Amino acid sequence: MRVTLKDIARAAGVSIMTVSNVINGKHDRVSAETVERVRRIVAELGYVPNGSARSLAANSSRLIGLLVPAESEVSLTISPHNIAIVGQIERRLRQRGYHLLLRGVSDTAEIGEALRSWSLDGAVLLGFLDEEIDRLRRRVTGATPVLAIDSYSDNPLTTGVRTDDFTGAHLATSHLLSSGHRRIVFAAPSFTDVGVVHERFLGFHAALRDAGVSPQDCPTETANTTHDDGVELGRRLLASHPRATAVFATADILAIGIIEGLHDIGVPVPERVSVVGFDDLDISAYITPKLTTVAQDIVGKATHAVDRLLDLAEGGNHHTEPLVLDVRLVVRNSTAVPQPTATDN
Amino acid sequence: MRVTLKDIARAAGVSIMTVSNVINGKHDRVSAETVERVRRIVAELGYVPNGSARSLAANSSRLIGLLVPAESEVSLTISPHNIAIVGQIERRLRQRGYHLLLRGVSDTAEIGEALRSWSLDGAVLLGFLDEEIDRLRRRVTGATPVLAIDSYSDNPLTTGVRTDDFTGAHLATSHLLSSGHRRIVFAAPSFTDVGVVHERFLGFHAALRDAGVSPQDCPTETANTTHDDGVELGRRLLASHPRATAVFATADILAIGIIEGLHDIGVPVPERVSVVGFDDLDISAYITPKLTTVAQDIVGKATHAVDRLLDLAEGGNHHTEPLVLDVRLVVRNSTAVPQPTATDN
DNA sequence: CTGAAAGCGCTTACAG
DNA sequence: CTGAAAGCGCTTACAG
Numbered sequence: 001m002r003v004t005l006k007d008i009a010r011a012a013g014v015s016i017m018t019v020s021n022v023i024n025g026k027h028d029r030v031s032a033e034t035v036e037r038v039r040r041i042v043a044e045l046g047y048v049p050n051g052s053a054r055s056l057a058a059n060s061s062r063l064i065g066l067l068v069p070a071e072s073e074v075s076l077t078i079s080p081h082n083i084a085i086v087g088q089i090e091r092r093l094r095q096r097g098y099h100l101l102l103r104g105v106s107d108t109a110e111i112g113e114a115l116r117s118w119s120l121d122g123a124v125l126l127g128f129l130d131e132e133i134d135r136l137r138r139r140v141t142g143a144t145p146v147l148a149i150d151s152y153s154d155n156p157l158t159t160g161v162r163t164d165d166f167t168g169a170h171l172a173t174s175h176l177l178s179s180g181h182r183r184i185v186f187a188a189p190s191f192t193d194v195g196v197v198h199e200r201f202l203g204f205h206a207a208l209r210d211a212g213v214s215p216q217d218c219p220t221e222t223a224n225t226t227h228d229d230g231v232e233l234g235r236r237l238l239a240s241h242p243r244a245t246a247v248f249a250t251a252d253i254l255a256i257g258i259i260e261g262l263h264d265i266g267v268p269v270p271e272r273v274s275v276v277g278f279d280d281l282d283i284s285a286y287i288t289p290k291l292t293t294v295a296q297d298i299v300g301k302a303t304h305a306v307d308r309l310l311d312l313a314e315g316g317n318h319h320t321e322p323l324v325l326d327v328r329l330v331v332r333n334s335t336a337v338p339q340p341t342a343t344d345n
Numbered sequence: 346m347r348v349t350l351k352d353i354a355r356a357a358g359v360s361i362m363t364v365s366n367v368i369n370g371k372h373d374r375v376s377a378e379t380v381e382r383v384r385r386i387v388a389e390l391g392y393v394p395n396g397s398a399r400s401l402a403a404n405s406s407r408l409i410g411l412l413v414p415a416e417s418e419v420s421l422t423i424s425p426h427n428i429a430i431v432g433q434i435e436r437r438l439r440q441r442g443y444h445l446l447l448r449g450v451s452d453t454a455e456i457g458e459a460l461r462s463w464s465l466d467g468a469v470l471l472g473f474l475d476e477e478i479d480r481l482r483r484r485v486t487g488a489t490p491v492l493a494i495d496s497y498s499d500n501p502l503t504t505g506v507r508t509d510d511f512t513g514a515h516l517a518t519s520h521l522l523s524s525g526h527r528r529i530v531f532a533a534p535s536f537t538d539v540g541v542v543h544e545r546f547l548g549f550h551a552a553l554r555d556a557g558v559s560p561q562d563c564p565t566e567t568a569n570t571t572h573d574d575g576v577e578l579g580r581r582l583l584a585s586h587p588r589a590t591a592v593f594a595t596a597d598i599l600a601i602g603i604i605e606g607l608h609d610i611g612v613p614v615p616e617r618v619s620v621v622g623f624d625d626l627d628i629s630a631y632i633t634p635k636l637t638t639v640a641q642d643i644v645g646k647a648t649h650a651v652d653r654l655l656d657l658a659e660g661g662n663h664h665t666e667p668l669v670l671d672v673r674l675v676v677r678n679s680t681a682v683p684q685p686t687a688t689d690n
Numbered sequence: 691c692t693g694a695a696a697g698c699g700c701t702t703a704c705a706g
Numbered sequence: 707c708t709g710a711a712a713g714c715g716c717t718t719a720c721a722g
Contacts, residue, residue, distance in 0.1 A: 002461070004699055015709045020701065031707060048461040052400040053699035056714045061397065066447075073440060076432040083428055087421040090449055095418060099463070102411075102447045104435055116347070116393040118444065142347075227631060256631050263633075286572060286601050288608075288633040349715060360693045365717065376691060398715035401698045 003047045011041045023049060051099075055119050062098050064309065065114055065123035069132075070104025079225065080253055081279045081296065082127050085149065088302030089124060096310055108132050112140030120144060121313040124305055125151070125158070130195045133158055145312035147305055151322075152194050159312065160322030161305040165196050168294040168327035169203025170210075172248050172276045175292070175329055177211040179337050181246040181274060184208075186220045187233060187258060188250040200250050200278065217243075223254060230257015235265055237273070245273060245338035252277035252284045252293055259287070259334060270336035280330055289333035297325045348392045356386045368394060396444075400464050407443050409654065410459055410468035411435075414477075415449025424570065425598055426624045426641065427472050430494065433647030434469060441655055453477050457485030465489060466658040469650055470496070470503070475540040478503055490657035492650055496667075497539050504657065505667030506650040510541050513639040513672035514548025515555075517593050517621045520637070520674055522556040524682050526591040526619060529553075531565045532578060532603060533595040545595050545623065562588075568599060575602015580610050582618070590618060590683035597622035597629045597638055604632070604679060615681035625675055634678035642670045 005023075009016045014034060021029045022038040030038075041047075055061035066089060070076045078086070090100045098121070103114050108128070115123055125133065125148040133153035136146065141157050148155075150162045176184055186204050191197035201220070208215055219241060223229040230249070234257060237244065249255035255277030259269050269275055269289060277284060280295035304323050312318060350368075354361045359379060366374045367383040375383075386392075400406035411434060415421045423431070435445045443466070448459050453473070460468055470478065470493040478498035481491065486502050493503045521529055531549050536542035546565070553560055564586060568574040575594070579602060582589065594600035600622030604614050614620055614634060622629060625640035649668050657663060 002699090006699080016699090017701080017710085018708060021708090024701085029707065034707080046457075048458050050401070050461075050699050051463045052397040052406065053714090054701075055397040056395070056401055056716085057699075057701040059701090059714070070436065070439075073436070075436045078432060086431075086447075087423060090447055091415065091418070091420040094415075094449055100447045102431075102435055102445045104439055112391075113393050116395075118396045227627070260631065282572070283628040283631065286605065286628065286632055347715090351715080361715090362694085362717080363692060366692090369717085374691065379691085395715050398698090399717075401700085402715075402717040404698070404717090 002050075003045045004050070005047075007045060008038065008041055008047055011045065012038050014038065059119065061119045061121055063101055063118055063120050064093055064098050064306075064313075065101045065103055065118070065120045067103055067105050067111060067114060067123050067125050067128075069127050070106055072106035074106075076104045078127060079251070080281050080283070081251070081298075082149075084281075084298050085126065085302045088299055089306055092303050092306035096306065098310070108135060109140070111136070111146075112142070115140075115142065115144045115146075122146065122309045124149060124309060131192070145309055145318075147309045147312075149301065149305055150196055152196065152199060156320075159308055159319050161301055161308060162196070162322055162324060163296045163301065164324050164327050165199035166203040166206070168278060168296075169200035169248070169250075170207045171203075171327065171329040172278065172292075172294050173204045173207035174211070175331065176246045176248065176274060176276060176335065177207060177213060179274070179335060181338050182213055182217060183241070183244045184218045184246040184248055185237065185241055185244050186218060186250075187223055187230075187247050187254060188220065189225050190222050197250055204248060225251045225254050227253055227257040227260075230254040230259075231261040231264065232257075234258040234261020234263075234267075237262065238265075238267060246275070246335070247273060248276045250278050252279040252281045252291060255291055255293070255334070256284065256287055259289070259291070270334050271339060274335040274338070276335055285332070292332045292335040293330050295328045295330050297327070300325050347395075348390045349395070350392075352390060353383065353386050353392055356390065357383050359383065404464065406464045406466055408446055408463055408465050409438055409443050409651075409658075410446045410448055410463070410465045412448055412450050412456060412459060412468050412470050412473075414472050415451055417451035419451075421449045423472060424596070425626050425628075426596070426643075427494075429626075429643050430471065430647050433644055434651055437648050437651040441651065443655070453480060454485070456481070456491075457487070460485075460487065460489045460491075467491065467654045469494060469654060476537070490654055490663075492654045492657075494646065494650055495541055497541065497544065501665075504653055504664050506646055506653060507541070507667055507669060508641045508646065509669050509672050510544035511548040511551070513623060513641075514545035514593070514595075515552045516672065516674040517623065517637075517639050518549045518552035519556070520676065521591045521593065521619060521621060521680065522552060522558060524619070524680060526683050527558055527562060528586070528589045529563045529591040529593055530582065530586055530589050531563060531595075532568055532575075532592050532599060533565065534570050535567050542595055549593060570596045570599050572598055572602040572605075575599040575604075576606040576609065577602075579603040579606020579608075579612075582607065583610075583612060591620070591680070592618060593621045595623050597624040597626045597636060600636055600638070600679070601629065601632055604634070604636075615679050616684060619680040619683070621680055630677070637677045637680040638675050640673045640675050642672070645670050 122145045130153045148158045223233045277293035284291035467490045475498045495507045568578045622638035629636035
């Protein structure tokens with residue numbers, strides 16, 4: 001029924017291993033005319049190599065895992081920004097002749113199981129916390145290369161590809177400062193002293209320092225990276241910080257919620273409060289006002305992540321330094337020069 | 346290095362096949378105490394079955410393909426609505442002990458190759474045209490069950506799970522009609538006489554008929570299902586249809602663009618033109634005005650799709666009738682009673 | 691309740 | 707340039 005190497009070999013009058021050599025492009029071991037004949041028969045019979053058999057025999061699967069956090073029994077928890085990355089990763093893997101296994105992981109202990117059950121040649125970790133990456137041990141990864149996207153963990157078991165979060169935050173903040181803002185709220189999920197959010201916090205503060213603005217005037221407000229939490233924060237923002245004129249949110253989805261919350265209580269954006277986000281999601285250009293934000297290089301992130309991982313999987317060199325991708329400020333309509341307020345007079 | 350059945354068997358003092366029987370839950374063939382002992386050793390040694398070996402020997406992979414259209418060398422073309430489905434499909438497969446292979450397909454001929462290269466137990470087709478589903482032949486699917494989401498093709502090789510597009514369109518249109526609208530534009534991508542868009546067209550017209558409104562007054566405007574095309578349509582809408590007071594768009598992303606296009610030329614929504622979408626994307630509640638739309642049952646669609654497919658894969662009965670999921674009208678702020686216009690006086 | 695043996699479809703040294 | 711043979715880690719009748 002299924003066409004196998006044996007069928008091709010019989011039809012071509014050669015051994016199985018010669019066919020195998022042709023399939024795998026080891027043409028130095030086969031005469032040109034044999035290659036030609038075998039190829040023709042392969043096409044005629046519609047032969048498709050059996051990935052499982054290949055994987056079992058060669059101990060290499062040409063299968064890469066894309067591992068994403070998911071509470072058990074719950075859907076994958078992928079941020080809008082990361083969703084765009086999934087498609088790009090698939091594209092790049094396909095170009096390079098690999099397949100993608102997408103899998104939700106509810107506990108980092110499952111990572112090892114995921115890697116081994118399909119003899120994955122490598123795995124991309126998308127959306128995990130740095131603490132989780134830190135905890136990865138050799139006994140779970142084995143010899144399988146693992147790459148973490150957007151991680152600041154220095155776990156030597158993983159390579160990293162991430163955005164230049166520090167510069168992104170610096171750009172966003174400097175944009176507000178150069179418009180004249182002096183009281184800027186930093187809106188972010190709770191963070192520790194390592195990771196994406198912390199890095200954006202450092203960039204935020206560095207920009208304040210560079211401009212000679214007191215960090216005292218620029219407090220942090222904590223909110224989960226969701227639209228709902230943004231709305232809630234937007235509604236209470238001016239009650240908590242009456243003299244604030246701007247907000248830098250560490251994610252567009254949060255910024256969009258904040259704008260809605262401000263709008264709900266009649267605060268005009270950007271006239272009374274300017275808002276800057278981070279990510280440059282598609283929807284950030286659809287809302288009113290269109291969001292000023294920091295654009296990440298999604299295609300670059302996905303492409304380089306795959307390329308680095310496959311370099312490792314194919315026995316290339318291990319990059320110890322993470323790859324850091326450039327960011328770009330996109331100025332739209334959610335930021336403006338601050339109005340003089342009563343208290344400033 | 347890797348722990349295999351053989352290692353477990355040796356440690357437990359039983360044969361490989363006894364261990365295999367324990368792993369696979371065939372407990373009627375093994376004594377309770379043996380089951381217990383083997384299980385303990387499996388846990389101790391951290392045994393993980395080798396999917397490839399299993400697949401090869403059993404001719405069943407517990408691997409399901411999620412096939413999505415993609416121009417070659419280009420990223421997956423997944424609509425925002427379908428993206429939400431991907432995560433839900435993964436969740437349901439994981440619950441049922443299967444793994445997901447995500448793969449872009451640039452030509453339907455690749456579907457067969459995708460199915461066979463990993464001996465997939467089944468595949469979900471997401472985002473393909475009905476013409477493409479129609480063209481599927483036994484020689485590409487083989488014996489592998491294939492399920493098409495949102496297809497109206499009656500290809501017996503596939504089962505279907507889809508939304509009640511007719512009713513959805515009827516609801517949306519009736520909502521506009523009951524508010525008093527009599528000149529409604531149907532905005533949709535170009536469509537043939539079968540498929541999702543056609544079905545929504547039928548629902549649209551049925552609602553007009555039920556209300557005794559002339560279809561002459563309710564023309565169709567063609568636009569791709571993208572934000573940009575929506576903007577473009579919004580800008581020229583009233584030039585082409587000066588007396589129109591409402592638009593029913595077959596997708597939220599298109600509706601959102603139309604609202605922006607109308608806004609660009611100073612047409613207030615919903616005061617001058619009401620807009621209804623279809624999908625109920627998250628972002629539809631974030632824009633201004635919040636979009637009135639038809640909500641699809643994403644969780645249900647994904648869950649039932651997986652369940653039907655696995656029923657087939659596991660030798661259950663073949664559902665010849667597609668499963669049709671309920672829709673729900675979500676009334677928000679993009680629709681209102683039409684203003685009397687000058688020409689109506 | 692338990693096991694020896696064949697076989698799934700490949701790849702990989704090894705030999706010629 | 708070509709091939710015979712072993713083996714990857716499982717499952718599946720079959721026999722006892």
